[in-house]
Amino acid sequence: MDTVSALDATTPEISDDRLQSLFSAMERDGYCCIPDFLTPASLMTMQAFVASSVRSSQNEYVVFRGSEAVKGSGLDELAQSTRFQSIFSRLYVASRNKPAPAVEFYQLLRCLTGKGMMQHSLNFHYDSYLVTALIPIVIPTTGRAGDLLLVPNTRPVRGTYAGNLVDKIMVDKIRQKSLRTRALNDPASFTRIKMVPGNLYLFWGYRSIHANEPCDPDTVRATALYHYFDPHADSRLKARLRR
Template sequence: MDGRGFACVEGFLSDVELAWAKAFVASAINKAGGTYVGFVGKSAVAGSGLDRLAEDAGFQSIFTRLYRHAVKRPPPPIEFYQLLRCLTGTAAADHSLNFHYDSYVITGLIPIEIPTEGQTGDFLMVPNTRPIRTSYAANLADKMLVDNRLSQLVLRRLRLRAQGPVTRIKMVPGNLYFFWGYRSIHTNEPCDPDKVRATAVFHYANPHAGSGLRSRLGR
């Protein structure tokens, strides 16, 4: 993670666990009429197996140990910001190629369904481009530098260069990928409308959770 930008635990989910999650995704897409659907929170993915994973002590300990390594401080209590994103149909393009920084120090990503032909929705990142900011205002300034039309255009062009700064990761369902989400600019490429790209995301440790400015802006 410090060097190439990410780490991979191959075969993290068993075949049974992966099949369970895939069945949940297929049912959700069917109920949504074959279009994009997203879930936020552990309760929203009840029955997928991902809710149980969030409670697993061994899984949680990976995040707390990584936090100690990165921040050199005792880790905060585990409170995952958990997502399940299911990209398919024409709406999938609206949820792709939006480069950004995460608000959380560590991001764990588990692909559930990944296309193998056409546009496969590769994961893209420019790793470790900033430190963990001491103030929410500095963090906000970083995000504004990325989240604008010119920066997005430049990053989208850079992804096409074979020797450019953008790292391309072809993900494998059932693997577990870790990266410093707060420090790394990242996004996903689109997948073909007739394919499904489903990923479970676990965010951990927002360094600005107690910020007064963040609270005021949120209100």
């Protein structure tokens, strides 16, 4: 057996009917959940990776970007799973009514803990990528859990990168303070995702304002993120600004 099929054997196969109802939930509720997406054995391997990473970082915030950075954790292999990838390509087809580009991820593992906790919490933003998949690896069982807050589906996919940039600047610079105040004073006005390790949560990251709540500095909150499809990947303005 090659690695991909070995991996697919532990990744659940999502039927087209199920996919349609996940898509509907993302449109209607702002997110969807596939419970127990990871096997207990995979989850344990990922939790061990997080535990040793947090130890190496002296119990401070640490983030891993890309597949190489999480080699051996199983999170790298998941990105290669055709069953996993097909969730993203089918969501793309359902939302855009055209064939999906090859599935390549912008992949992260965020380990939130320690004094820097607040600096990495309640940072409301739009993602640059259409679909965001979030898998909680470690969630605090005492104190605050670091739920995800969403204002789902507040914008369409913009036709231009400039249009996207205006939205992003609005949230990053102009609305940030009032979103934070609202998160503290009226948290019930957000869609709240309470996260269970090993579940898979999906939402339209590009279209939804979102941020994580803080947890307590002496606890660990680790989330794996897989972002798919940058609508403005070919933008010349984007390329110019990145130079």
